[in-house]
Amino acid sequence: MAKKNDKEVQLTAAEKLVNKTNGWLSKHGKLLTIIVSAVVAVIVIASIVSVVVNTSNNKTYEKLDALTAQYSEYTTMDSDAEGYDSAKTALVSDAEALMAKSVKKYPGAKAAMILADLAYEDGDYSKAIELYKKVADGQKKTFLREVALMSMAAALEENGDKNSAKDVYNAFFDEYGLDSFYSSRALFNAARLTEDTDKALAISIYEQLVGEFGDYGSEYAKLAQSRIAQLN
Numbered sequence: 001m002a003k004k005n006d007k008e009v010q011l012t013a014a015e016k017l018v019n020k021t022n023g024w025l026s027k028h029g030k031l032l033t034i035i036v037s038a039v040v041a042v043i044v045i046a047s048i049v050s051v052v053v054n055t056s057n058n059k060t061y062e063k064l065d066a067l068t069a070q071y072s073e074y075t076t077m078d079s080d081a082e083g084y085d086s087a088k089t090a091l092v093s094d095a096e097a098l099m100a101k102s103v104k105k106y107p108g109a110k111a112a113m114i115l116a117d118l119a120y121e122d123g124d125y126s127k128a129i130e131l132y133k134k135v136a137d138g139q140k141k142t143f144l145r146e147v148a149l150m151s152m153a154a155a156l157e158e159n160g161d162k163n164s165a166k167d168v169y170n171a172f173f174d175e176y177g178l179d180s181f182y183s184s185r186a187l188f189n190a191a192r193l194t195e196d197t198d199k200a201l202a203i204s205i206y207e208q209l210v211g212e213f214g215d216y217g218s219e220y221a222k223l224a225q226s227r228i229a230q231l232n
Contacts, residue, residue: 060098060101060105060107061107063094063098063107064098064106064107064110064111066094067091067094067095067098067110067111067114068110070087070090070091070094071091071095071114073087074087074088074091088118091114091118092115092118094111095111095112095114095115095118096111096115098110098111099111099112099115102138103134103135103137103138103139104138104139106139106142106144108138109135109138109139109142109144110144112131112134112135112138113131113132113135113144113147113148113151115131116128116131116132116135116148116151116155117151119131120151120154120155120158125155125156125158125159126159128151128152128155129152129155129156129159132148132149132151132152132155133148133152135147135148136148136149136152146172146176146180146181146182147182149168149171149172150172150182150185150186152168153165153168153169153172153186153189156168157193162193163193165189165193166189166190166193166194169186169187169189169190169193170186170190172186173186173187173190178212178213183213184209184212184213184218184219184220184221185220187205187208187209187212187213187220188206188209188220188223188224190205191203191205191206191209191224191227192227195227195231199231202227202231203227203228203231203232206224206225206227206228206231207224207228209221209224210224210225210228
């Protein structure tokens with residue numbers, strides 16, 4: 001029998017492969033259709049979820065913009081003005097609703113800051129401290145943490161807990177060093193709250209402040225120099 005050439009052998013092998021494939025498709029066509037349909041369904045669902053999430057985020061930030069404008073308008077109102085109380089009630093309600101979405105997200109944390117500031121202004125320092133701490137714990141990688149920590153320390157001091165306030169200021173400087181906008185203020189306040197218990201340590205902290213920030217024209221460095229002169 002004549003031997004087939006390589007081209008014919010290769011063609012025959014290819015044909016066999018096609019035949020096998022056609023046979024498999026014929027046998028498992030229904031299963032393949034189900035698999036393809038499932039994959040398409042997953043892609044469609046993922047797309048829908050993405051659109052829904054983005055839409056939800058947009059709406060959340062729109063609510064934050066509205067709340068911020070609402071708060072700005074409220075702060076310009078006179079406490080004796082008509083509608084002041086109702087404006088505050090609406091502001092608190094809207095802020096609480098937005099905060100409920102989680103202080104780990106910026107809109108919720110910003111709403112919590114507004115509520116904390118309102119409590120601080122009302123003299124409800126315990127509530128303000130609680131809210132500031134929630135923001136600080138939930139926003140560890142944003143600027144809101146710095147603002148919340150400094151505000152919490154101020155509320156602690158107003159509430160008569162100077163030792164805890166001093167601890168927060170010291171912890172703030174330990175965490176941020178020279179990198180925060182509030183670093184010089186935190187260091188100054190830590191020294192100020194140390195004066196009554198350890199004057200020598202307070203002077204040392206003031207001297208550190210002058211050394212770290214004096215060359216930058218810091219107002220707190222100038223105040224520290226003044227306090228050093230007075231304490232000596």
